[in-house]
Amino acid sequence: MKLYSAPLSLFARKVEIALREKGLAFEREMVPFTQAAGYQPKHPAVLAANPKGQVPVLVDGDLTLFDSTLIFEYLEDAYPAPPLYPAGAKARARCRLLELIADDVMLKPLLPLMRRTTPPDPDPARQRDREDEAARAERTLRDLYRHFQAQLQGAYLCEAFSFADIALFMMVLWTQRLRGPTLDAVPDLAAWHARVAQRPAAAKAAAEIAEADRLLSPKLG
């Protein structure tokens, strides 16, 4: 298998964690990324595989796939052990919903925080607007922390460790690296995050992201 990933792509890192949790060997190619230019120029293989021009892209033999959630679903079907979705239609749907809330709903307030790693706007008024928007987004992120804390089922979101934990782990890690709200007000969620962070696949991704920030995101270093 081959994965097109990127050093600071939270969606591609999701897939790296899932592949390692499933014990699957893969070759990884990191596409170019800088804080100033983003993903430009796009990697030709990614452009050829994904009309959105985004990573992750997974190639498994004659199958080429993009989108981290779709890749999760394929991995579970093709390589069911160990499972990363719970058994039972309702439990699986709930788990997918939690992943969607992490990926889509939590991404929205995270976007204004991402500007903290890009060069400041040369117009001071526009830069102040950016900072105000980030402050509003932090309130939404605190609400989402409380939502996810209430969803915990014992040690993990869906009883056993699942794709939902991987998705939320990345979103919370991203919020922390962008100097978003701490987890002080949500101790159970903080304990959950520490628990997931100890898993070797998550620990490896977190260590590589920290190293990528040291090289690529001086404002966070």
Ligand SMILES: N[C@@H](CCC(=O)N[C@@H](CS)C(=O)NCC(=O)O)C(=O)O
């Ligand atoms: N829904 C997609 C999102 C993928 C995505 O946003 N990838 C980003 C990196 S994290 C990307 O390649 N961005 C480049 C672009 O959109 O031009 C997924 O889950 O894979």
